[in-house]
Amino acid sequence: MSSTILGAAAPGRSRAKQKELGHRIRVKMAAIAAFLFLAAIAIYGADYYILPLDQRPYSAKHELLRPSGTIGLKLGIFGTVLFFIIFLYALRKVIPWLGRMGTARHWMDFHVIAGMSAPIVIAFHASFKFQGIAGVAFWIMLAVALSGIVGRYLYAQIPRSLNAAEMSLGELHDNERMLAEFLLVQSVFTEEQLRKALKAPSPERASRVGALAAIAQMLVFDLAMPFRMAKLRRLGGGSAGLRSLGGLFSSGNREVEDIVGIVRQKAALTKRVLFLDQTQRVFHLWHVIHRPFSYAFALLAILHIVVVMGLGFGGMGMH
Ligand code: HEM
Numbered sequence: 001m002s003s004t005i006l007g008a009a010a011p012g013r014s015r016a017k018q019k020e021l022g023h024r025i026r027v028k029m030a031a032i033a034a035f036l037f038l039a040a041i042a043i044y045g046a047d048y049y050i051l052p053l054d055q056r057p058y059s060a061k062h063e064l065l066r067p068s069g070t071i072g073l074k075l076g077i078f079g080t081v082l083f084f085i086i087f088l089y090a091l092r093k094v095i096p097w098l099g100r101m102g103t104a105r106h107w108m109d110f111h112v113i114a115g116m117s118a119p120i121v122i123a124f125h126a127s128f129k130f131q132g133i134a135g136v137a138f139w140i141m142l143a144v145a146l147s148g149i150v151g152r153y154l155y156a157q158i159p160r161s162l163n164a165a166e167m168s169l170g171e172l173h174d175n176e177r178m179l180a181e182f183l184l185v186q187s188v189f190t191e192e193q194l195r196k197a198l199k200a201p202s203p204e205r206a207s208r209v210g211a212l213a214a215i216a217q218m219l220v221f222d223l224a225m226p227f228r229m230a231k232l233r234r235l236g237g238g239s240a241g242l243r244s245l246g247g248l249f250s251s252g253n254r255e256v257e258d259i260v261g262i263v264r265q266k267a268a269l270t271k272r273v274l275f276l277d278q279t280q281r282v283f284h285l286w287h288v289i290h291r292p293f294s295y296a297f298a299l300l301a302i303l304h305i306v307v308v309m310g311l312g313f314g315g316m317g318m319h
Contacts, residue, residue, distance in 0.1 A: 023102075027109045034117045041075070041124050049128055056127075067126055068308075075125035082118040083301065086111055090291075112152060119145050133307065137300035144294045151290055154283040157218060157272050172273050179266040186259050188236055197232045197263050198270065206274035214278035221271050228267070229260050236260075 048061040056062050064071045089111040092098040119142045130138045159172055183194055201209075201217070209217060230247030236256035244251045251257060272279070 023106050023109070027113070030110065030113050034113055038117065038120050038124075041071075045124065045127075049124075053129065065124075065127055067129070072125055072127060075121055079118055079122040079125055080301075080305070082114045082121060083298065085114040086118060086294075087298065090294075108152075108155065112148065115145050115148050132304075133300050134304040137297050137304055140293055140297040140300065144290060144297055147286070147290050147293070151283070151286050153219075154215070154279055154286060157279045158276065158283060159269070159272055172269060172276075176266060176269050176273065179262050179269070182262055183259070183266070186255075188255055188259055189232065193232065193235050194263065197228050198267050200267065200270045200274060203274060207277070209275070209278065211278040211282045214275040215282055218271055218275055218279070221267075225264065225267065229264055232256075232260055232263060 045061065045065050048056065048059050048065045051059055056066070063069050066072050067076065088098065089104075089107050092101070092104075092107060119138070122138055122141065126134060126138060129135075189197075200206075200221070206214070226248055230244075233244055233247030233251045233256060236251065236253060236259070251260075
């Protein structure tokens with residue numbers, strides 16, 4: 001129900017919805033595959049990776065798992081493939097035909113999966129020996145990936161329509177109004193109960209908050225949201241209390257859940273609108289870290305590959 005309210009604003013809704021569903025399935029499958037792959041390497045290699053460096057050559061797995069070993073080298077190549085996927089996100093902004101494929105939001109999902117997996121794949125490739133150029137590249141990559149988590153949070157706060165162009169403030173207000181109208185006609189909760197569940201700072205107060213304080217307030221708002229919704233479920237009565245762990249999970253009551261879904265959407269939208277200005281400013285600043293560091297790391301990674309290839313894969317002391 002909740003998604004239909006917002007979706008009604010977009011033309012070609014059901015086709016867009018189907019595409020979105022297909023994308024969600026592909027993302028889930030990619031995430032599960034990445035997890036299983038990394039878990040398999042971790043389980044298989046654990047007894048090798050925990051060995052002190054001087055004892056590794058005596059391990060039966062040394063020829064396989066050392067960076068230039070049969071598996072180790074393939075992990076390095078796979079890590080490089082992941083980097084290509086990661087950088088496709090940036091490339092699609094400058095290569096028109098790439099930009100026409102899919103939406104930015106969809107590409108971002110794969111950027112995140114590849115970006116989270118790559119440092120782990122590379123750590124396995126390096127067999128946790130981070131020295132020289134490759135070591136510096138690894139730490140920069142890790143910093144970029146960790147900064148990505150912050151960026152991903154900010155990215156989610158800047159509302160985008162289904163075709164991934166940022167929504168205008170007018171569209172956001174329209175969506176907010178639509179949700180508010182729906183809440184007016186429901187009869188499960190009183191106006192006062194909904195007002196409390198939707199409580200947010202006034203626009204005047206929000207505009208006076210500094211950029212970092214605004215991000216902190218949004219985080220607190222997001223963390224408090226499940227508890228606000230739990231309270232609403234409990235007020236909605238029925239079996240909400242017991243079945244849903246005090247209201248933290250679905251109550252099973254369709255009507256209550258529909259309204260909780262709308263309230264959650266409306267509250268999230270209000271928060272984004274209130275702090276949009278600050279979020280955009282911090283996100284802009286965040287790019288100043290994520291982007292140049294990722295290019296610096298790419299340069300070092302290329303240098304590492306050139307050096308290693310120049311020496312013949314097994315030729316480096318650290319390998
Ligand atoms: C090795 C890891 C990673 C590298 C090399 C990398 C590199 C990049 C590059 C080159 C861009 C494009 C910057 C631009 O065009 O302005 C970008 C954007 C971005 N990345 Fe990453 N990234 C990595 C990991 C991650 C991770 C793990 C996340 C999230 C958990 C993430 C989230 C983002 C976000 C939110 C953007 C901004 C999107 C936008 O403004 O349109 N990145 N990254």
